[in-house]
Amino acid sequence: MTLQVNITPNGRMSLPVGIRKRLGLEEGGVVLIEEMPDGVILRTVGQAVAKAQAIAKRYAQQPGVSVDDFLASRHQDSGE
Template sequence: MGIKVKVVENGRLVLPAAIRKQLGLEKGGTLILEVGDEEVTLRSLEQVLDKVKATFAKYADLPGMSVDDFLANRRADSGE
Protein backbone atom coordinates (compact mmCIF):
# COMPACT_ATOMS: atom_id res chain seq x y z
CA MET A 1 0.00 0.00 0.00
CA GLY A 2 1.28 3.44 -0.87
CA ILE A 3 1.55 6.52 1.26
CA LYS A 4 0.11 9.79 0.05
CA VAL A 5 2.61 12.65 -0.12
CA LYS A 6 2.25 16.18 -1.44
CA VAL A 7 4.36 17.86 -4.06
CA VAL A 8 4.86 21.44 -2.91
CA GLU A 9 6.58 24.53 -4.25
CA ASN A 10 9.53 23.88 -6.58
CA GLY A 11 8.58 20.19 -6.91
CA ARG A 12 9.56 19.29 -3.36
CA LEU A 13 8.11 16.18 -1.75
CA VAL A 14 7.13 16.17 1.90
CA LEU A 15 7.96 12.78 3.41
CA PRO A 16 6.04 11.80 6.53
CA ALA A 17 8.07 11.60 9.75
CA ALA A 18 7.50 7.83 10.03
CA ILE A 19 9.12 7.29 6.61
CA ARG A 20 12.05 9.57 7.43
CA LYS A 21 12.56 7.64 10.68
CA GLN A 22 12.33 4.26 8.90
CA LEU A 23 14.98 5.34 6.38
CA GLY A 24 17.18 6.95 9.04
CA LEU A 25 16.91 10.34 7.36
CA GLU A 26 17.74 13.53 9.14
CA LYS A 27 17.69 17.07 7.86
CA GLY A 28 19.99 17.20 4.87
CA GLY A 29 19.94 13.40 4.42
CA THR A 30 20.47 11.91 0.97
CA LEU A 31 18.01 9.79 -0.98
CA ILE A 32 18.52 8.07 -4.30
CA LEU A 33 15.55 8.43 -6.64
CA GLU A 34 15.10 5.76 -9.31
CA VAL A 35 12.58 6.29 -12.10
CA GLY A 36 10.99 3.22 -13.69
CA ASP A 37 8.47 2.97 -16.50
CA GLU A 38 5.54 3.91 -14.30
CA GLU A 39 7.06 4.26 -10.85
CA VAL A 40 9.45 6.21 -8.69
CA THR A 41 11.49 4.49 -5.98
CA LEU A 42 13.23 6.32 -3.13
CA ARG A 43 16.06 4.59 -1.28
CA SER A 44 18.43 5.84 1.36
CA LEU A 45 22.06 6.09 0.31
CA GLU A 46 22.84 3.35 2.85
CA GLN A 47 20.30 1.01 1.21
CA VAL A 48 21.83 1.58 -2.23
CA LEU A 49 25.37 0.98 -0.92
CA ASP A 50 24.25 -2.21 0.85
CA LYS A 51 22.71 -3.45 -2.41
CA VAL A 52 25.91 -2.70 -4.35
CA LYS A 53 28.04 -4.45 -1.71
CA ALA A 54 25.78 -7.53 -1.84
CA THR A 55 25.99 -7.60 -5.63
CA PHE A 56 29.78 -7.63 -5.63
CA ALA A 57 30.25 -9.82 -2.53
CA LYS A 58 29.66 -12.96 -4.60
CA TYR A 59 32.82 -12.17 -6.58
CA ALA A 60 35.06 -11.62 -3.55
CA ASP A 61 36.09 -15.28 -3.17
CA LEU A 62 36.83 -15.94 -6.83
CA PRO A 63 40.47 -16.73 -7.62
CA GLY A 64 42.45 -13.66 -8.64
CA MET A 65 39.89 -11.16 -7.33
CA SER A 66 41.61 -10.01 -4.14
CA VAL A 67 43.48 -6.73 -3.80
CA ASP A 68 46.68 -8.69 -3.25
CA ASP A 69 46.11 -10.59 -6.53
CA PHE A 70 45.43 -7.32 -8.34
CA LEU A 71 48.62 -5.72 -7.01
CA ALA A 72 50.67 -8.82 -7.85
CA ASN A 73 49.33 -8.74 -11.41
CA ARG A 74 50.13 -5.03 -11.71
CA ARG A 75 53.69 -5.65 -10.48
CA ALA A 76 54.09 -8.50 -12.96
CA ASP A 77 52.74 -6.36 -15.80
CA SER A 78 55.14 -3.53 -14.97
CA GLY A 79 58.13 -5.84 -14.64
CA GLU A 80 58.75 -5.21 -10.92
Protein backbone atom coordinates in the same frame (compact mmCIF):
# COMPACT_ATOMS: atom_id res chain seq x y z
CA MET B 1 2.96 -0.24 0.25
CA THR B 2 2.06 2.42 -2.30
CA LEU B 3 1.39 6.00 -1.27
CA GLN B 4 0.53 9.04 -3.29
CA VAL B 5 2.79 12.03 -2.67
CA ASN B 6 2.25 15.38 -4.34
CA ILE B 7 5.10 17.28 -5.94
CA THR B 8 4.95 21.07 -5.82
CA PRO B 9 5.60 23.19 -8.91
CA ASN B 10 9.16 23.83 -7.65
CA GLY B 11 9.82 20.07 -7.38
CA ARG B 12 9.48 19.55 -3.64
CA MET B 13 7.74 16.57 -2.10
CA SER B 14 7.18 15.38 1.44
CA LEU B 15 7.73 11.86 2.68
CA PRO B 16 5.01 10.75 5.08
CA VAL B 17 6.04 10.74 8.74
CA GLY B 18 5.71 6.95 9.09
CA ILE B 19 8.20 6.35 6.29
CA ARG B 20 10.61 8.97 7.65
CA LYS B 21 10.51 7.31 11.08
CA ARG B 22 11.16 3.82 9.68
CA LEU B 23 14.08 5.15 7.62
CA GLY B 24 15.57 7.18 10.47
CA LEU B 25 14.91 10.48 8.69
CA GLU B 26 12.78 12.10 11.40
CA GLU B 27 15.11 15.08 11.68
CA GLY B 28 15.66 15.27 7.92
CA GLY B 29 18.48 13.69 6.00
CA VAL B 30 19.66 12.60 2.61
CA VAL B 31 18.09 10.13 0.23
CA LEU B 32 19.47 8.93 -3.07
CA ILE B 33 17.22 8.66 -6.11
CA GLU B 34 17.87 5.84 -8.57
CA GLU B 35 16.08 6.19 -11.88
CA MET B 36 14.90 2.88 -13.29
CA PRO B 37 13.17 2.14 -16.61
CA ASP B 38 9.86 1.62 -14.79
CA GLY B 39 10.11 4.29 -12.07
CA VAL B 40 12.36 5.65 -9.34
CA ILE B 41 13.74 4.19 -6.12
CA LEU B 42 14.49 6.29 -3.04
CA ARG B 43 17.18 4.93 -0.71
CA THR B 44 18.86 6.27 2.37
CA VAL B 45 22.63 6.53 2.20
CA GLY B 46 22.85 3.58 4.61
CA GLN B 47 20.65 1.46 2.36
CA ALA B 48 22.73 2.37 -0.69
CA VAL B 49 25.97 1.49 1.12
CA ALA B 50 24.52 -1.86 2.26
CA LYS B 51 23.46 -2.63 -1.32
CA ALA B 52 26.94 -1.77 -2.66
CA GLN B 53 28.58 -3.90 0.04
CA ALA B 54 26.36 -6.88 -0.85
CA ILE B 55 27.31 -6.53 -4.52
CA ALA B 56 31.01 -6.22 -3.66
CA LYS B 57 30.81 -9.28 -1.39
CA ARG B 58 29.45 -11.40 -4.25
CA TYR B 59 32.37 -10.38 -6.49
CA ALA B 60 34.96 -10.70 -3.73
CA GLN B 61 34.07 -14.37 -3.29
CA GLN B 62 35.13 -15.17 -6.85
CA PRO B 63 38.64 -16.56 -7.40
CA GLY B 64 41.28 -14.13 -8.61
CA VAL B 65 39.73 -10.91 -7.33
CA SER B 66 41.76 -10.20 -4.20
CA VAL B 67 44.01 -7.16 -3.91
CA ASP B 68 47.02 -9.48 -4.06
CA ASP B 69 45.72 -11.05 -7.28
CA PHE B 70 45.19 -7.59 -8.78
CA LEU B 71 48.70 -6.43 -7.82
CA ALA B 72 50.26 -9.63 -9.18
CA SER B 73 48.38 -9.12 -12.44
CA ARG B 74 49.56 -5.50 -12.70
CA HIS B 75 53.12 -6.57 -11.92
CA GLN B 76 52.94 -9.23 -14.62
CA ASP B 77 51.42 -6.79 -17.15
CA SER B 78 54.21 -4.26 -16.51
CA GLY B 79 56.88 -6.81 -17.38
CA GLU B 80 58.77 -6.28 -14.13
